[in-house]
Amino acid sequence: MNLSKSKYCNGVQCKKMLWLEKYKPEEKGELSNEAVLDNGNDVHEVARKLLGEDINIEFNENLNEMIKDTKKALEKENVIVTEASFNYEHNFCSVDILKKTGNSYEIYEVKSSTHLKDVFINDASYQYYVLTNLGLNVKKCYVVILNSNYIRKGELDLDKLFVKNDITDIAISKLDEVKSNIDAINKYMEQTEEPDDDIDNKCFKPYECPFFKYCTRQLPKQNVFDLRRIFNKEKIKLYKQGLYTYQDLLKEDINEKVKEQIEFELFAKEDKIDKKSIEMFLNTLTYPLYFLDFETFQMPIPQYDDVKPYMQIPFQYSLHYIENNKLHHKEFLAKSGIDPRRSLAESLVNDIPFDVCTLAYNMSFEKNVIKNLSELYPDLKNHLMNIHDNIKDLMIPFKDRKYYTKDMSGSYSIKYVLPALFPNDESLNYQNLELIHNGSEAMNTYAKLEEYSKEEQEHIRERLLKYCELDTFAMVKIYEKLKEVIK
Numbered sequence: 181m182n183l184s185k186s187k188y189c190n191g192v193q194c195k196k197m198l199w200l201e202k203y204k205p206e207e208k209g210e211l212s213n214e215a216v217l218d219n220g221n222d223v224h225e226v227a228r229k230l231l232g233e234d235i236n237i238e239f240n241e242n243l244n245e246m247i248k249d250t251k252k253a254l255e256k257e258n259v260i261v262t263e264a265s266f267n268y269e270h271n272f273c274s275v276d277i278l279k280k281t282g283n284s285y286e287i288y289e290v291k292s293s294t295h296l297k298d299v300f301i302n303d304a305s306y307q308y309y310v311l312t313n314l315g316l317n318v319k320k321c322y323v324v325i326l327n328s329n330y331i332r333k334g335e336l337d338l339d340k341l342f343v344k345n346d347i348t349d350i351a352i353s354k355l356d357e358v359k360s361n362i363d364a365i366n367k368y369m370e371q372t373e374e375p376d377d378d379i380d381n382k383c384f385k386p387y388e389c390p391f392f393k394y395c396t397r398q399l400p401k402q403n404v405f406d407l408r409r410i411f412n413k414e415k416i417k418l419y420k421q422g423l424y425t426y427q428d429l430l431k432e433d434i435n436e437k438v439k440e441q442i443e444f445e446l447f448a449k450e451d452k453i454d455k456k457s458i459e460m461f462l463n464t465l466t467y468p469l470y471f472l473d474f475e476t477f478q479m480p481i482p483q484y485d486d487v488k489p490y491m492q493i494p495f496q497y498s499l500h501y502i503e504n505n506k507l508h509h510k511e512f513l514a515k516s517g518i519d520p521r522r523s524l525a526e527s528l529v530n531d532i533p534f535d536v537c538t539l540a541y542n543m544s545f546e547k548n549v550i551k552n553l554s555e556l557y558p559d560l561k562n563h564l565m566n567i568h569d570n571i572k573d574l575m576i577p578f579k580d581r582k583y584y585t586k587d588m589s590g591s592y593s594i595k596y597v598l599p600a601l602f603p604n605d606e607s608l609n610y611q612n613l614e615l616i617h618n619g620s621e622a623m624n625t626y627a628k629l630e631e632y633s634k635e636e637q638e639h640i641r642e643r644l645l646k647y648c649e650l651d652t653f654a655m656v657k658i659y660e661k662l663k664e665v666i667k
């Protein structure tokens with residue numbers, strides 16, 4: 181089989197993944213977010229300049245052309261080649277950055293993550309195997325990741341932004357392992373009948389497998405993998421013991437919250453409403469009462485000063501508030517193409533007075549955003565931290581299961597709680613919105629806003645505002661529901 185870096189790593193995770201990829205690609209689901217992020221292209225583009233001026237090998241469907249171009253580029257004595265491409269016995273790889281000094285080489289595998297993971301080491305070790313078997317004198321092998329502590333000040337400092345992890349010794353020690361993995365993959369791929377490998381912990385590590393739905397298609401509808409508040413490792417353990425139906429699991433000694441989910445769904449139990457606890461929670465809130473929700477984006481490569489890799493950058497918020505029994509709404513959406521934080525922070529302190537109670541759903545997110553802003557703008561710190569300190573979490577009654585229905589399916593995320601509480605309310609259905617239906621779409625669309633025409637931008641901004649408004653309106657409705665059920 182023709183292998184590549186990613187195929188090799190997938191094959192190390194599970195050979196059946198490669199088999200299904202080849203013979204049943206239509207069964208493939210979505211790639212996990214983590215897998216997409218780790219291999220993001222933006223970081224490669226910036227990392228290209230890490231070692232100096234490079235010769236880039238352009239992508240070509242015909243891999244032999246890339247190999248030919250690489251050979252030509254490496255005719256020079258001292259050179260840095262990006263996407264340098266090689267093939268050894270059907271094992272192809274493009275090295276992110278290859279440094280040639282005299283007749284020795286250094287491999288740099290670039291990842292968009294801030295953590296060094298085993299899968300990155302496997303990836304780089306595979307490249308080390310290919311290049312050394314082709315007779316190249318590889319002196320060093322690095323995995324380059326992002327430095328999570330780097331804070332941009334002025335021009336990007338690539339030496340501080342990236343961390344080079346020297347994994348040469350590991351790559352050398354793994355040479356035999358890589359060979360035996362490749363042999364095992366090739367042998368496995370000779371099978372024409374679908375192999376019957378069972379699911380296991382490998383299905384989630386290092387990334388959730390996109391064929392998981394396919395491989396669990398025989399399980400009954402309500403099974404151990406539908407449960408929440410239980411680790412995947414634990415689910416696999418139960419599955420391996422043959423305990424995967426809700427009936428089986430009910431007899432087991434599993435945590436109370438999981439058992440509750442099973443009982444509610446299996447026996448279609450009545451809603452659980454602990455009126456006293458909900459009332460106690462509501463009594464901690466005071467009027468005027470604010471409801472706040474931020475939209476943020478993250479960048480692996482900081483585009484502005486005072487930003488770290490993957491820092492949450494707020495660009496929008498929606499604010500409903502109840503004052504004198506009336507519901508009001510305020511909102512903010514920053515101009516695109518500039519650092520949105522200062523204008524957002526100024527608007528926020530303008531819109532939320534001192535000492536008022538503010539509700540957020542999953543408040544740690546909102547609090548973290550506000551804390552970061554307060555550290556950035558000392559002149560606004562007092563007010564921002566006052567907002568921060570007065571935030572309460574609307575999620576608490578649901579997280580603590582003081583209010584629970586079977587339709588929440590074990591979750592306390594607002595995406596489950598809202599439709600469970602208001603199953604037929606079309607005004608709260610995100611699918612009825614145009615263009616933007618969730619936080620990821622908001623983030624991705626805002627990040628690309630500058631690429632649209634002025635008219636399109638206006639339209640998109642309108643849709644972003646509508647989306648975010650629904651987030652806080654939904655919180656108001658949930659709050660009102662809590663008040664209603666304790667009557």
Ligand code: SF4
Nearest residue numbers: 194197383389392395
């Ligand atoms: S779901 Fe699990 S068993 Fe199936 S292909 Fe993926 S990793 Fe392999």
